[in-house]
Amino acid sequence: MNNNQPTTAEEMNRIELVIGKILRVGVIISAAIMIIGLALFLITGNSGYAGNYHPSSFKEIFSGIAHFKPYAIMMLGIFCLILTPVLRVVVSIYSFYKEHDMLYVGITTFVLIVLIISFFFG
Numbered sequence: 001m002n003n004n005q006p007t008t009a010e011e012m013n014r015i016e017l018v019i020g021k022i023l024r025v026g027v028i029i030s031a032a033i034m035i036i037g038l039a040l041f042l043i044t045g046n047s048g049y050a051g052n053y054h055p056s057s058f059k060e061i062f063s064g065i066a067h068f069k070p071y072a073i074m075m076l077g078i079f080c081l082i083l084t085p086v087l088r089v090v091v092s093i094y095s096f097y098k099e100h101d102m103l104y105v106g107i108t109t110f111v112l113i114v115l116i117i118s119f120f121f122g
Contacts, residue, residue: 026084037073
């Protein structure tokens with residue numbers, strides 16, 4: 001066996017560490033964005049939108065971010081928080097592929113497709 005190539009168990013441990021880091025970093029980034037939006041809301045006292053309106057489409061969110069609207073910034077934080085487990089699913093597909101577990105590659109790919117479709121139609 002070639003000593004330069006990591007064993008499957010070592011590689012799986014590294015992948016599990018990467019998954020853990022993705023989840024931690026995703027939550028930290030999301031929280032930081034939400035705190036920035038909240039601070040901007042508290043400083044300005046204005047959500048940036050009339051009444052009880054909240055931006056719900058990507059176009060509205062990114063347009064609101066360009067204009068420093070607090071609710072749009074907070075919605076970006078929520079979007080990042082939702083995206084975090086999606087990234088975990090992508091890394092899981094890679095992990096199952098490296099283990100040559102094609103059944104779980106197929107199942108996890110199906111889950112990813114359902115998540116992507118739900119983003120566009122939900």
